[in-house]
Amino acid sequence: MSEPQSGPVTDAIRTADILIVGGGLSGAMLAAQLLRLPGKRSVLVIEPRAELGRGEAYSAVELGHTLNGNAARMSVDPDNADDLTQWLTEFMAAGGWPESDEQHVPVSELFPPRGLFGVYVQQRLVQAQAVGALNGSTVEHVRAEVVDLQTLDDSVRLTLSDGQRLQGTYAVLATGMFPAARTPQTESSGLNAAALDPWDVAAMRQLDPQSTVLIIGSGLTMVDAVVSLEQAGHRGPIEVFSRHGLLPHVRRQPPAWADFLAEEPSIRTPRQLVRELRRHCRDAIAQGIDWQAPLDTVRAHIGRLWHQATDVQRRQFVRHVRPWWESHHHRSPPLSAELVARLHGEGRLRIQAASFKGLEPSSGGEVRIRIRRRGEVETVVVSGAALINSSGIEYDWRRVARPLPQQLLARGLVRPGPLALGIAAEVDGAVVGVDGQVACRLFAMGPPLRGMWWESTAVTDVASQAKALAARLVTGG
Numbered sequence: 055m056s057e058p059q060s061g062p063v064t065d066a067i068r069t070a071d072i073l074i075v076g077g078g079l080s081g082a083m084l085a086a087q088l089l090r091l092p093g094k095r096s097v098l099v100i101e102p103r104a105e106l107g108r109g110e111a112y113s114a115v116e117l118g119h120t121l122n123g124n125a126a127r128m129s130v131d132p133d134n135a136d137d138l139t140q141w142l143t144e145f146m147a148a149g150g151w152p153e154s155d156e157q158h159v160p161v162s163e164l165f166p167p168r169g170l171f172g173v174y175v176q177q178r179l180v181q182a183q184a185v186g187a188l189n190g191s192t193v194e195h196v197r198a199e200v201v202d203l204q205t206l207d208d209s210v211r212l213t214l215s216d217g218q219r220l221q222g223t224y225a226v227l228a229t230g231m232f233p234a235a236r237t238p239q240t241e242s243s244g245l246n247a248a249a250l251d252p253w254d255v256a257a258m259r260q261l262d263p264q265s266t267v268l269i270i271g272s273g274l275t276m277v278d279a280v281v282s283l284e285q286a287g288h289r290g291p292i293e294v295f296s297r298h299g300l301l302p303h304v305r306r307q308p309p310a311w312a313d314f315l316a317e318e319p320s321i322r323t324p325r326q327l328v329r330e331l332r333r334h335c336r337d338a339i340a341q342g343i344d345w346q347a348p349l350d351t352v353r354a355h356i357g358r359l360w361h362q363a364t365d366v367q368r369r370q371f372v373r374h375v376r377p378w379w380e381s382h383h384h385r386s387p388p389l390s391a392e393l394v395a396r397l398h399g400e401g402r403l404r405i406q407a408a409s410f411k412g413l414e415p416s417s418g419g420e421v422r423i424r425i426r427r428r429g430e431v432e433t434v435v436v437s438g439a440a441l442i443n444s445s446g447i448e449y450d451w452r453r454v455a456r457p458l459p460q461q462l463l464a465r466g467l468v469r470p471g472p473l474a475l476g477i478a479a480e481v482d483g484a485v486v487g488v489d490g491q492v493a494c495r496l497f498a499m500g501p502p503l504r505g506m507w508w509e510s511t512a513v514t515d516v517a518s519q520a521k522a523l524a525a526r527l528v529t530g531g
């Protein structure tokens with residue numbers, strides 16, 4: 055996000071029915087759902103980026119930075135799983151994305167570039183605007199950052215970075231994910247300043263192609279960073295460090311498998327879940343069926359299981375299951391996975407189980423980091439020509455150095471969610487304040503609800519939340 059400056063507060067207050075804070079995928083899809091519902095309403099989406107519907111994920115410009123699921127899995131229409139496939143088919147028939155011809159698979163099995171997915175989201179919003187206009191409904195992009203929010207008896211008031219004030223009947227926090235590198239802890243260790251952006255191919259072109267690059271984190275952002283390096287012409291060693299040293303598995307297209315969690319509702323704890331899942335995976339493998347088939351059936355239940363778990367059980371899951379969940383569930387698109395596997399096979403990319411302990415002073419264009427390898431007591435220093443931080447997302451709002459999260463916490467309007475993952479809320483997204491009071495005018499959706507549902511960031515999570523929340527806001531209640 056750009057860094058808007060706070061301006062003088064003006065007296066005039068603009069009003070709207072619904073104020074959406076953040077115009078990434080969540081904000082855009084909520085606006086689209088609101089426009090499609092009967093009735094007349096005005097919606098303002100406050101977003102500092104130039105375009106709605108993109109956020110960090112779908113602002114990608116490289117064709118190699120693709121969705122991690124195929125078109126059949128990434129519809130933004132909860133009522134039509136084929137929506138993206140249909141849009142892509144039309145888009146490609148009109149000459150769009152000619153590079154996809156090389157892949158020789160049905161459209162539904164293509165993994166679209168994320169930038170292209172952003173175009174799809176935008177077009178769906180434009181279509182919803184046309185539908186809404188028939189009822190006199192409007193949506194407008196206000197280009198600024200929200201720096202403060204107050205709840206009044208009958209409304210919510212926002213203060214923007216340019217000094218404007220907005221008032222609405224409801225406000226929705228659709229502020230997305232905050233990168234870990236922007237937290238005060240890592241800022242103060244200088245990591246952000248020393249690291250290259252994982253998606254910045256132009257910056258990587260400045261590197262000596264034979265130099266060593268260090269990457270912290272081994273999830274999907276690391277996979278994207280390796281794609282970026284390849285695109286930039288880098289041909290030197292890549293050293294990847296992550297706590298468990300696990301790589302994301304490749305996403306295949308497994309066949310359907312019995313929905314065993316629906317059939318056995320007695321499975322409730324992480325231990326029971328893992329035991330049953332392992333059993334089903336073993337059964338699948340014994341029958342010559344991909345283990346991804348049983349795993350994929352869990353996705354529809356994980357929110358419910360997480361929500362009904364105790365904090366002790368959630369902690370057990372995070373401690374013991376999370377690394378495996380991340381690497382098995384958040385799988386890599388096939389072309390990117392092929393690249394990582396090739397570089398690994400050639401010995402150019404090495405993955406080490408090691409934790410990052412901090413930056414070390416360096417000179418002469420070198421980056422030095424201190425790490426501790428798993429199972430060892432001593433720390434060691436490793437060096438390279440560049441460092442990429444792909445260590446993930448900061449979900450704990452207390453550690454996010456942005457004005458709005460800080461103000462909301464200071465005002466007591468939000469409190470940390472379970473395990474300090476995002477913020478506390480009710481099932482319908484109504485935010486819970488520090489006093490336990492459920493807000494009637496302030497809601498949240500998407501990544502801020504990570505603690506509520508565990509998985510609250512993927513396209514399909516966001517799309518179904520947008521639909522449910524739009525219905526909730528329109529009915530009042």
Ligand SMILES: Cc1cc2nc3c(=O)[nH]c(=O)nc-3n(C[C@H](O)[C@H](O)[C@H](O)COP(=O)(O)OP(=O)(O)OC[C@H]3O[C@@H](n4cnc5c(N)ncnc54)[C@H](O)[C@@H]3O)c2cc1C
Nearest residue numbers: 076078079080109111121122199200229230231500512513
């Ligand atoms: C690099 C990357 C790749 C991903 N790939 C996939 C994938 O392949 N498949 C999948 O299912 N999911 C993927 N995701 C996850 C998911 O789809 C995204 O996180 C999704 O964009 C969530 O949408 P969002 O609008 O909630 O958040 P974001 O897209 O992060 O958008 C939030 C927006 O809020 C704005 N904002 C924040 N604070 C304020 C404020 N105070 N005032 C005004 N605006 C504010 C930001 O500028 C931002 O544009 C990916 C995520 C990332 C980061």
